[in-house]
Amino acid sequence: MAKQTGRSGRFARGGANRPRIKEPIQKRSRETRRKILDAAADLFSEMGFDRATTTLIAKRAGFSIGSIYAHFPNKRDMFLTVLDEYLERTFSYLRVGIDRLIAQKHESGIDDVAGAIEWLAVGLHEANKPNAKLNWEMFRFILMDEEADAIHARWEQKENAEIVRLMTVFKDRIKVRDIEAAAIVIHRATHEVFQYLTKNKGEVDEQAVLSEFAAMLKSYVAK
Amino acid sequence: MAKQTGRSGRFARGGANRPRIKEPIQKRSRETRRKILDAAADLFSEMGFDRATTTLIAKRAGFSIGSIYAHFPNKRDMFLTVLDEYLERTFSYLRVGIDRLIAQKHESGIDDVAGAIEWLAVGLHEANKPNAKLNWEMFRFILMDEEADAIHARWEQKENAEIVRLMTVFKDRIKVRDIEAAAIVIHRATHEVFQYLTKNKGEVDEQAVLSEFAAMLKSYVAK
Amino acid sequence: MAKQTGRSGRFARGGANRPRIKEPIQKRSRETRRKILDAAADLFSEMGFDRATTTLIAKRAGFSIGSIYAHFPNKRDMFLTVLDEYLERTFSYLRVGIDRLIAQKHESGIDDVAGAIEWLAVGLHEANKPNAKLNWEMFRFILMDEEADAIHARWEQKENAEIVRLMTVFKDRIKVRDIEAAAIVIHRATHEVFQYLTKNKGEVDEQAVLSEFAAMLKSYVAK
Amino acid sequence: MAKQTGRSGRFARGGANRPRIKEPIQKRSRETRRKILDAAADLFSEMGFDRATTTLIAKRAGFSIGSIYAHFPNKRDMFLTVLDEYLERTFSYLRVGIDRLIAQKHESGIDDVAGAIEWLAVGLHEANKPNAKLNWEMFRFILMDEEADAIHARWEQKENAEIVRLMTVFKDRIKVRDIEAAAIVIHRATHEVFQYLTKNKGEVDEQAVLSEFAAMLKSYVAK
DNA sequence: GATGAATGAGTATTCATTCAT
DNA sequence: GATGAATGAATACTCATTCAT
Numbered sequence: 001m002a003k004q005t006g007r008s009g010r011f012a013r014g015g016a017n018r019p020r021i022k023e024p025i026q027k028r029s030r031e032t033r034r035k036i037l038d039a040a041a042d043l044f045s046e047m048g049f050d051r052a053t054t055t056l057i058a059k060r061a062g063f064s065i066g067s068i069y070a071h072f073p074n075k076r077d078m079f080l081t082v083l084d085e086y087l088e089r090t091f092s093y094l095r096v097g098i099d100r101l102i103a104q105k106h107e108s109g110i111d112d113v114a115g116a117i118e119w120l121a122v123g124l125h126e127a128n129k130p131n132a133k134l135n136w137e138m139f140r141f142i143l144m145d146e147e148a149d150a151i152h153a154r155w156e157q158k159e160n161a162e163i164v165r166l167m168t169v170f171k172d173r174i175k176v177r178d179i180e181a182a183a184i185v186i187h188r189a190t191h192e193v194f195q196y197l198t199k200n201k202g203e204v205d206e207q208a209v210l211s212e213f214a215a216m217l218k219s220y221v222a223k
Numbered sequence: 224m225a226k227q228t229g230r231s232g233r234f235a236r237g238g239a240n241r242p243r244i245k246e247p248i249q250k251r252s253r254e255t256r257r258k259i260l261d262a263a264a265d266l267f268s269e270m271g272f273d274r275a276t277t278t279l280i281a282k283r284a285g286f287s288i289g290s291i292y293a294h295f296p297n298k299r300d301m302f303l304t305v306l307d308e309y310l311e312r313t314f315s316y317l318r319v320g321i322d323r324l325i326a327q328k329h330e331s332g333i334d335d336v337a338g339a340i341e342w343l344a345v346g347l348h349e350a351n352k353p354n355a356k357l358n359w360e361m362f363r364f365i366l367m368d369e370e371a372d373a374i375h376a377r378w379e380q381k382e383n384a385e386i387v388r389l390m391t392v393f394k395d396r397i398k399v400r401d402i403e404a405a406a407i408v409i410h411r412a413t414h415e416v417f418q419y420l421t422k423n424k425g426e427v428d429e430q431a432v433l434s435e436f437a438a439m440l441k442s443y444v445a446k
Numbered sequence: 447m448a449k450q451t452g453r454s455g456r457f458a459r460g461g462a463n464r465p466r467i468k469e470p471i472q473k474r475s476r477e478t479r480r481k482i483l484d485a486a487a488d489l490f491s492e493m494g495f496d497r498a499t500t501t502l503i504a505k506r507a508g509f510s511i512g513s514i515y516a517h518f519p520n521k522r523d524m525f526l527t528v529l530d531e532y533l534e535r536t537f538s539y540l541r542v543g544i545d546r547l548i549a550q551k552h553e554s555g556i557d558d559v560a561g562a563i564e565w566l567a568v569g570l571h572e573a574n575k576p577n578a579k580l581n582w583e584m585f586r587f588i589l590m591d592e593e594a595d596a597i598h599a600r601w602e603q604k605e606n607a608e609i610v611r612l613m614t615v616f617k618d619r620i621k622v623r624d625i626e627a628a629a630i631v632i633h634r635a636t637h638e639v640f641q642y643l644t645k646n647k648g649e650v651d652e653q654a655v656l657s658e659f660a661a662m663l664k665s666y667v668a669k
Numbered sequence: 670m671a672k673q674t675g676r677s678g679r680f681a682r683g684g685a686n687r688p689r690i691k692e693p694i695q696k697r698s699r700e701t702r703r704k705i706l707d708a709a710a711d712l713f714s715e716m717g718f719d720r721a722t723t724t725l726i727a728k729r730a731g732f733s734i735g736s737i738y739a740h741f742p743n744k745r746d747m748f749l750t751v752l753d754e755y756l757e758r759t760f761s762y763l764r765v766g767i768d769r770l771i772a773q774k775h776e777s778g779i780d781d782v783a784g785a786i787e788w789l790a791v792g793l794h795e796a797n798k799p800n801a802k803l804n805w806e807m808f809r810f811i812l813m814d815e816e817a818d819a820i821h822a823r824w825e826q827k828e829n830a831e832i833v834r835l836m837t838v839f840k841d842r843i844k845v846r847d848i849e850a851a852a853i854v855i856h857r858a859t860h861e862v863f864q865y866l867t868k869n870k871g872e873v874d875e876q877a878v879l880s881e882f883a884a885m886l887k888s889y890v891a892k
Numbered sequence: 893g894a895t896g897a898a899t900g901a902g903t904a905t906t907c908a909t910t911c912a913t
Numbered sequence: 914g915a916t917g918a919a920t921g922a923a924t925a926c927t928c929a930t931t932c933a934t
Binding site for chain 3: 717719802805806808809812813844845846847849850851853854855857858860861862864865868873874877878880881882884885886888889
């Protein structure tokens with residue numbers, strides 16, 4: 001008969017001041033958190049935010065619902081964390097690659113603009129592949145959730161900055177006037193082409209599109 | 224003796240044969256249908272498919288829920304119709320523009336490749352503006368619903384074909400090798416840049432980005 | 447971002463493979479399940495399947511709607527379970543009674559055919575009394591739901607078999623030729639007379655009808 | 670935009686004072702009414718009261734919903750009328766048959782009790798066949814609607830009276846003591862056996878069951 | 893710390909009935 | 914007299930979240 005108070009209603013929409021549960025210090029706890037985040041990331045990307053129910057996430061992670069709520073205040077927060085981690089990973093990939101390109105230039109003394117652009121086009125595609133589906137869910141969320149938007153904006157700016165950094169290094173070999181704007185254009189165009197390839201995997205000649213895309217970037221950027 | 228309602232799970236995956244309620248012939252009915260579709264398109268783009276509840280749509284359209292269901296078998300179908308109409312409008316804009324560009328070329332005898340590309344970059348942006356937000360919802364839906372995917376694929380192909388048509392006319396003034404792949408690249412890149420501008424309206428220098436984008440297309444396409 | 451509910455049409459016709467939620471092992475859970483089933487049985491028999499809304503059942507059971515759905519996948523399944531349990535109870539009553547009649551015969555060595563028939567007529571009436579109203583709802587459901595039909599058919603066959611078993615024991619004292627057909631006739635006739643009495647309780651002379659009915663059975667069966 | 674008042678909620682449950690729309694005198698109107706009733710009877714028996722929606726009935730009858738409501742105040746009333754007509758038809762069949770049996774006895778001077786009973790068992794089965802499914806719906810309705818119950822009770826009494834009349838004529842050749850109670854028993858047993866045969870059509874040996882049933886009645890009734 | 897039973901507001905959809913045209 | 918567009922209360926079912934054990 002035991003009636004319980006029960007709570008309902010969706011999560012608060014706006015909210016920038018998410019009282020994020022602090023990263024646990026205990027090792028076991030940290031591992032639990034990790035397993036939950038991995039399960040959540042999988043499910044969010046497989047079936048989207050809504051269809052990835054907390055029950056499902058708990059099951060996939062191998063814990064009870066209660067445990068989920070011991071580690072995250074709510075589902076939205078889990079998504080935000082997954083989002084943040086994912087964007088950080090992608091950014092890292094980009095930064096490491098650009099570091100390498102710049103180092104190569106300094107070491108070899110050769111201005112391989114074409115090679116750098118090739119890497120941007122092909123390499124970034126690789127970086128994005130694993131979580132391609134998550135992308136869609138991310139962007140949708142970003143449109144509806146201020147904090148997600150803020151998180152995304154932060155990483156996007158950093159990515160743009162990296163591309164600007166790369167272009168600045170090759171400044172003399174480049175014909176672009178407004179590097180800032182160009183970085184945005186390149187960044188965005190890249191993204192969409194990747195998404196297109198992911199969505200139509202197997203139905204489009206990936207090589208042809210990618211090489212055509214690289215050609216476009218080269219003819220645009222390289223002197 | 225009462226009614227018995229149930230539940231149908233999420234977007235039905237299969238169904239290519241949506242038993243679309245036939246377009247009404249009566250004038251009053253046609254107007255109602257239009258009002259509902261307009262309200263639905265608004266709400267879908269404002270708040271996404273899920274949050275745009277049927278109750279909300281009905282209220283916005285100025286009718287009762289029952290009326291919604293007299294005109295559409297279910298919410299998904301409404302979305303599909305909105306999607307189809309939106310894509311058709313965008314396609315028409317593109318086609319009309321390309322018709323005009325080609326006519327101008329024939330009449331003037333001048334190969335204004337740059338002007339044509341400029342139009343692609345700027346004009347399409349205009350075409351997309353009104354329902355920019357709907358785009359995201361569309362793409363998400365497309366990932367989860369076979370029929371939405373089919374509808375989208377149909378219009379996308381037609382749009383690609385138009386761009387190919389345009390490029391073919393200017394064939395001699397163009398340095399692109401694989402016109403098919405190039406059309407895809409241009410089409411996709413265009414899309415994303417537009418979406419970026421919509422999302423960051425007011426925060427980015429739209430003119431700079433657009434002109435940089437046009438520059439990229441020109442340097443890529445024009446001989 | 448909200449949930450999305452749908453509609454499932456009426457009783458699904460097909461499905462013999464009802465994914466019955468497994469009988470709970472936890473004690474609390476088992477008790478909850480029982481309370482829900484009892485409430486459901488009450489309401490189904492009081493007001494029929496349709497008018498017994500899930501909300502009403504939950505209220506009567508003293509739980510929330512959510513709990514109902516934690517224990518049963520849907521309302522139909524609850525009915526099917528109630529049906530199965532009810533038929534099992536009735537069958538048990540019949541079997542125990544027949545066991546006793548047969549044991550008596552063996553112990554006493556007397557062939558009290560009349561007494562056995564009397565029991566069939568009167569005793570079965572007692573067995574059916576508690577859920578008499580449920581009967582009607584059952585039969586209606588059976589006409590519309592394949593699985594309900596299968597469940598009912600299974601128990602009916604077992605009941606027929608019991609009657610055949612009884613008659614076989616008294617074979618020598620019986621003038622019936624086709625025992626199988628006779629069992630059906632007796633079984634069915636019995637049922638309807640009971641239902642009539644239940645429905646017209648207080649308006650008909652129950653004793654007179656029952657004794658007349660027993661007389662009919664006796665004159666038909668006993669040599 | 671035109672909001673209309675709309676009405677909803679189910680029909681009043683209790684209500685014995687149904688303001689029955691008077692039988693129309695105009696010929697066209699009478700024909701319309703008949704077509705509606707026929708369509709309704711078909712659908713009620715095919716799919717039950719609830720699933721036979723007014724829209725469906727209108728469509729089947731070849732009229733608009735509005736017309737339905739010009740002839741009947743509500744759906745329940747339609748059912749009640751269908752019920753009444755059906756029970757009247759069945760009763761007539763019984764009365765005519767019994768008239769014939771009695772006439773035969775007077776003409777021939779022979780007391781063919783066995784033949785009379787045979788007719789009761791087999792003939793009534795024939796009479797019930799066409800609307801067998803309606804039977805179930807009827808009985809369900811009768812349990813939930815006072816007026817339906819009253820209508821049914823009226824015809825049932827008249828049928829019982831007919832059986833009593835028949836038995837009284839054959840009084841001397843009959844061993845039954847309480848003719849009233851016997852009539853009920855015979856009547857009810859008959860009903861259920863018919864229903865059983867209808868439900869299990871094709872799976873049971875109809876002849877065997879019917880002849881066994883007739884045998885039961887004979888051994889019970891005939892001296 | 894962990895568990896999972898319980899909560900209940902929220903959502904899509906149906907259908908008898910009304911009434912303006 | 915007929916039509917059928919419009920109404921809206923009613924109903925099954927979901928799922929984020931709580932909290933007693």
